[in-house]
Amino acid sequence: MQIFSKDKTYNFMGKSLPFIILSLLVIISSYIILGSKGLNYGIDFAGGTIVQVKYEGAAPIDKMRKQIAVDKMFAKASITEFGSPDEVVIRFMSSSDSVQEDLGDIITELLQGTGSFEVRRVDIVGPKVGGELREKGIMAMIVSIFAILIYITIRFEWRFAIASILALIHDISIAMGAIVLFNVDVNLDILAALLTLLGYSLNDTIIVFDRIREEVKNSKRFDLFEIINFSISKTLSRTLLTSLTTFFVVLTLWAFGGEIIHGFGLTLLIGILVGTYSSIFVASPMLKWLKFNVEDYKKKEAMKEKRKIDKEKMRAQYEQGIV
Amino acid sequence: MRKGGLNYRLVIFFLAIVFGVGLSAPTFLQTEKGAKISLGLDLQGGLYMLLGVKTDEAIKSKIKSIASSIKFFTDDNDIIIDDLKINEERLSLILVDPDEEKNLDEMLNKIPGLVLEKEKLNYDLSLNELEKEATKQYAINQAVETIRNRLDQFGLAEPNVARQGEDKILVELPGIKTGEDEQRARELIAKAAHLQMMTVDELRSDRAYDMSDAEASEYGDVILPDARNSKQKHVLKEVPILDGSMLTDAKVGFDQMNQPVINFSLNSEGGKIFGDFTGKNVGAHLAIVLDDKVYSAPVIRERIGGGSGQISGGFTLEEASDVAIALRSGALLAPVKLLEKRSVGPSLGADSIRSSMIALALGFLLVVIFMVVYYGLAGIIANIALIANLFIVLAVMALFGATLTLPGMAGIVLTVGMAVDANVIINERIRELFRQGSSIQKAVEKGYDNAMSAILDANITTLLASIVLYAYGTGPIKGFAVTMSIGILASMLTAILGTHGIYEFFMPRIEKSKNLSLWFGIKGKGK
Numbered sequence: 001m002q003i004f005s006k007d008k009t010y011n012f013m014g015k016s017l018p019f020i021i022l023s024l025l026v027i028i029s030s031y032i033i034l035g036s037k038g039l040n041y042g043i044d045f046a047g048g049t050i051v052q053v054k055y056e057g058a059a060p061i062d063k064m065r066k067q068i069a070v071d072k073m074f075a076k077a078s079i080t081e082f083g084s085p086d087e088v089v090i091r092f093m094s095s096s097d098s099v100q101e102d103l104g105d106i107i108t109e110l111l112q113g114t115g116s117f118e119v120r121r122v123d124i125v126g127p128k129v130g131g132e133l134r135e136k137g138i139m140a141m142i143v144s145i146f147a148i149l150i151y152i153t154i155r156f157e158w159r160f161a162i163a164s165i166l167a168l169i170h171d172i173s174i175a176m177g178a179i180v181l182f183n184v185d186v187n188l189d190i191l192a193a194l195l196t197l198l199g200y201s202l203n204d205t206i207i208v209f210d211r212i213r214e215e216v217k218n219s220k221r222f223d224l225f226e227i228i229n230f231s232i233s234k235t236l237s238r239t240l241l242t243s244l245t246t247f248f249v250v251l252t253l254w255a256f257g258g259e260i261i262h263g264f265g266l267t268l269l270i271g272i273l274v275g276t277y278s279s280i281f282v283a284s285p286m287l288k289w290l291k292f293n294v295e296d297y298k299k300k301e302a303m304k305e306k307r308k309i310d311k312e313k314m315r316a317q318y319e320q321g322i323v
Numbered sequence: 324m325r326k327g328g329l330n331y332r333l334v335i336f337f338l339a340i341v342f343g344v345g346l347s348a349p350t351f352l353q354t355e356k357g358a359k360i361s362l363g364l365d366l367q368g369g370l371y372m373l374l375g376v377k378t379d380e381a382i383k384s385k386i387k388s389i390a391s392s393i394k395f396f397t398d399d400n401d402i403i404i405d406d407l408k409i410n411e412e413r414l415s416l417i418l419v420d421p422d423e424e425k426n427l428d429e430m431l432n433k434i435p436g437l438v439l440e441k442e443k444l445n446y447d448l449s450l451n452e453l454e455k456e457a458t459k460q461y462a463i464n465q466a467v468e469t470i471r472n473r474l475d476q477f478g479l480a481e482p483n484v485a486r487q488g489e490d491k492i493l494v495e496l497p498g499i500k501t502g503e504d505e506q507r508a509r510e511l512i513a514k515a516a517h518l519q520m521m522t523v524d525e526l527r528s529d530r531a532y533d534m535s536d537a538e539a540s541e542y543g544d545v546i547l548p549d550a551r552n553s554k555q556k557h558v559l560k561e562v563p564i565l566d567g568s569m570l571t572d573a574k575v576g577f578d579q580m581n582q583p584v585i586n587f588s589l590n591s592e593g594g595k596i597f598g599d600f601t602g603k604n605v606g607a608h609l610a611i612v613l614d615d616k617v618y619s620a621p622v623i624r625e626r627i628g629g630g631s632g633q634i635s636g637g638f639t640l641e642e643a644s645d646v647a648i649a650l651r652s653g654a655l656l657a658p659v660k661l662l663e664k665r666s667v668g669p670s671l672g673a674d675s676i677r678s679s680m681i682a683l684a685l686g687f688l689l690v691v692i693f694m695v696v697y698y699g700l701a702g703i704i705a706n707i708a709l710i711a712n713l714f715i716v717l718a719v720m721a722l723f724g725a726t727l728t729l730p731g732m733a734g735i736v737l738t739v740g741m742a743v744d745a746n747v748i749i750n751e752r753i754r755e756l757f758r759q760g761s762s763i764q765k766a767v768e769k770g771y772d773n774a775m776s777a778i779l780d781a782n783i784t785t786l787l788a789s790i791v792l793y794a795y796g797t798g799p800i801k802g803f804a805v806t807m808s809i810g811i812l813a814s815m816l817t818a819i820l821g822t823h824g825i826y827e828f829f830m831p832r833i834e835k836s837k838n839l840s841l842w843f844g845i846k847g848k849g850k
């Protein structure tokens with residue numbers, strides 16, 4: 001089976017302007033949502049308590065709300081359905097640092113008489129830990145971006161590195177906008193999803209860049225436009241196929257993986273779409289704006305090649321005992 | 324035409340499959356022997372806690388125990404001192420007899436890390452920074468040891484207690500199944516188990532209800548509640564005679580009323596202090612204080628030798644047994660506080676396993692079917708690599724005793740999607756070469772060559788992100804990073820080396836059939 005025609009070269013670069021405008025619009029609206037609503041930090045980063053309760057039959061949320069509000073500490077608690085009508089989570093910002101007295105027990109006590117239920121999960125994160133986790137999360141993002149930047153600079157060239165990082169920032173920004181839009185609680189798993197996305201979206205970009213690098217080195221073409229168009233077209237079926245297979249699994253994860261990894265699945269789902277798009281329409285045009293020069297790169301690569309050959313010659317001579 | 328059949332790539336791939344299947348078998352079959360993957364707390368249910376240590380309290384209690392030894396020394400040598408008082412992290416006293424100054428100084432100088440400030444005969448004592456830091460460190464390590472001991476004796480399966488970072492303690496209890504179990508375990512962990520023998524301040528014992536804590540402190544006293552009736556108060560001398568550090572054993576016993584009590588014995592030093600004190604103070608009250616509650620305050624009738632005592636206070640048998648465990652494992656030098664807690668009921672864990680298994684199976688199936696439909700036999704070859712990859716991931720995890728968490732499951736699911744990536748790249752390259760008119764042999768060989776740099780660069784960058792995630796992640800997230808990293812590494816072995824070996828093995832047949840549609844899923848005849 002084949003989906004994409006064999007030898008056609010699509011003119012991506014010629015149409016890059018409208019896509020860039022689209023990207024900018026989406027990014028700007030992402031930041032507007034982010035700025036106005038803000039990330040909805042879950043307890044991992046904000047600190048607080050989550051109690052997950054499962055009822056036999058539908059959970060009497062109104063009744064629960066009334067009974068819990070008796071204690072002032074829980075007056076601002078939110079009670080929401082979790083996956084199914086008989087399961088709810090109770091969230092509140094307060095946490096207690098006492099090991100013996102558990103907030104979950106107090107909730108259980110307050111809920112007596114609302115029906116037959118089972119407390120299935122109690123998570124408490126103190127404010128100090130929340131802050132530390134947030135710091136670590138931001139550090140993880142920064143460190144991995146720098147590690148990738150350095151790696152690509154070594155393997156390719158700094159313009160490729162900058163272009164791929166900009167594409168990454170594009171993807172992460174839009175994914176975060178979606179997180180806010182869909183009211184996903186930002187917990188550690190969302191951080192993991194964003195970091196996976198980082199690696200994943202980079203994958204796509206690198207496959208295209210790899211082709212560009214190959215084309216620059218081997219073909220007689222000098223026009224960056226043409227080279228990029230050709231490379232994207234050649235890798236197009238791979239980019240889309242891999243995205244498709246990954247999309248399949250993430251879709252099943254999102255749909256069937258259970259409520260706890262729902263947010264994780266959603267973030268990846270959007271991320272994969274955006275990542276695939278950006279590797280085609282964002283990363284490569286960036287090379288042009290960064291004033292990537294085909295001739296210079298050819299020369300540099302030729303120098304590298306020459307040095308390598310010289311070295312091998314030297315080694316061969318050395319091994320034969322000439323030097 | 325090159326000869327097909329066995330080749331080194333296929334042999335390595337075959338060995339990898341044997342390794343994968345062999346080492347993941349114990350996990351699948353749940354055999355008695357062999358390394359298995361253990362389920363994380365989020366999947367099997369259990370209690371995870373991150374505790375902090377109130378190290379300031381450790382310094383205070385160190386000061387207190389120094390005060391106790393000064394009191395014992397001066398009593399023993401008939402040195403008269405007055406106003407022995409503790410004020411947070413400082414200690415003060417007045418020496419009444421100037422002739423003993425040399426004796427007292429000598430004794431004080433022997434205490435390591437003690438800073439002595441003197442104004443005539445007014446002593447002001449504190450600890451230097453080095454000693455404070457050492458005390459804090461010791462308190463944390465001791466808390467880890469003590470909590471570990473207690474939980475080991477509590478009789479739960481596989482408790483894990485470890486120091487984490489600078490000043491935190493990680494406690495993982497997979498064995499907890501019910502809320503009651505959890506409550507008991509938490510109380511056992513947090514119990515200070517601080518046993519003290521204190522003297523009742525006979526002069527002010529009738530002022531227990533009209534004296535403020537501050538005023539009591541002026542006299543070097545503390546007011547503590549009774550264990551049985553918290554409204555009843557006792558006025559005690561702040562500096563204890565001795566504390567639980569000299570305890571050697573504690574056991575549950577029964578008193579004459581057949582009520583559970585805790586019998587404890589002291590080491591020889593403690594026994595001597597106890598004996599000497601009771602000998603000198605016949606007629607006075609002796610209070611047995613556990614965790615700042617007075618359990619009993621009997622009158623001393625005679626010298627009590629032998630160094631043993633009893634705590635009675637209307638315990639249930641369960642409570643008495645937990646208190647005895649706590650006393651035996653030693654007191655916590657400093658109280659612990661809860662920083663983070665995650666408890667998952669076993670039913671939720673089972674639900675999580677079920678739903679992530681469904682996701683894994685479905686996602687896997689979709690990918691496998693897609694590959695066959697799109698690539699023909701080449702897709703099946705890629706699928707063999709994919710299955711081998713799954714086995715290897717599980718085998719490596721079992722080998723290192725890794726824990727499978729819910730995000731870890733997600734990592735495996737994701738690996739499935741990404742592992743076929745390498746084969747997609749290779750197959751697309753091979754097809755491209757066919758279109759350029761390459762022979763079958765050459766298309767396969769060059770296809771692998773051409774795809775290599777892209778696959779390597781893509782995998783290494785993903786690996787970099789996973790490593791960072793591992794370094795900065797905690798708990799379950801680490802599990803995600805682990806499965807992702809192993810999956811990526813294994814995919815290089817299976818998807819690149821393994822499939823290449825299979826092609827080489829079948830090369831004569833492919834070249835004979837020339838059927839590109841069957842083997843590679845594209846129209847045309849090969850050369």
